[in-house]
Amino acid sequence: MEARAIQRTVRQSARKMRLVIDQIRGQAVPQAYAILRFSKKLAAKQIHKVENTALDVDRLRVKYAVVNEGPTLKRFTAAAMGRATPIKKRTSHVEIHVEGDAESRAPKATPAKAGAKGEVVAKGKRPKAAKKKTAAAGKTKKKAGK
Numbered sequence: 001m002e003a004r005a006i007q008r009t010v011r012q013s014a015r016k017m018r019l020v021i022d023q024i025r026g027q028a029v030p031q032a033y034a035i036l037r038f039s040k041k042l043a044a045k046q047i048h049k050v051e052n053t054a055l056d057v058d059r060l061r062v063k064y065a066v067v068n069e070g071p072t073l074k075r076f077t078a079a080a081m082g083r084a085t086p087i088k089k090r091t092s093h094v095e096i097h098v099e100g101d102a103e104s105r106a107p108k109a110t111p112a113k114a115g116a117k118g119e120v121v122a123k124g125k126r127p128k129a130a131k132k133k134t135a136a137a138g139k140t141k142k143k144a145g146k
Helices: 015-023 029-037 042-051 101-105
Strands: 002-010 062-070 073-078 082-090 091-101
Touching: 002 073, 015 029, 015 042, 015 062, 015 091, 015 101, 029 042, 042 091, 042 101
Parallel strands: none
Antiparallel strands: 002 091, 062 091, 073 082
16 A cells, blocks of 8 residues: 655745655654654644645555755845845645555565576676687787898
């Protein structure tokens, strides 16, 4: 079972939210809840809202968690000598995927044996062929002189 939750345009910068999301990536969901609950960061509260949509939390694990930048709200404030300076109010998109704990820890199926004799070939490597010996292999040619 895999579920995903996405929250768009959270009114906090992605840089600040990534500090919290890095702590819960790969954790079991109950442990991730504990980390978010006792974190002092405001981003933890927003991420907890996103992760709270999971169902049977005892057997779930955070498989994928990412924070991307959202649209930036551009505002201006008064500055000295009648000028204006820009203010960038950043937003972010939070995406969390959770999966069943049994799925994430299950061993993957082993491939069938490669050779008829039961040889196991390492992935990406070919077995070396035997070199042919020739009579001229040990001799070197001399350059013809003047």
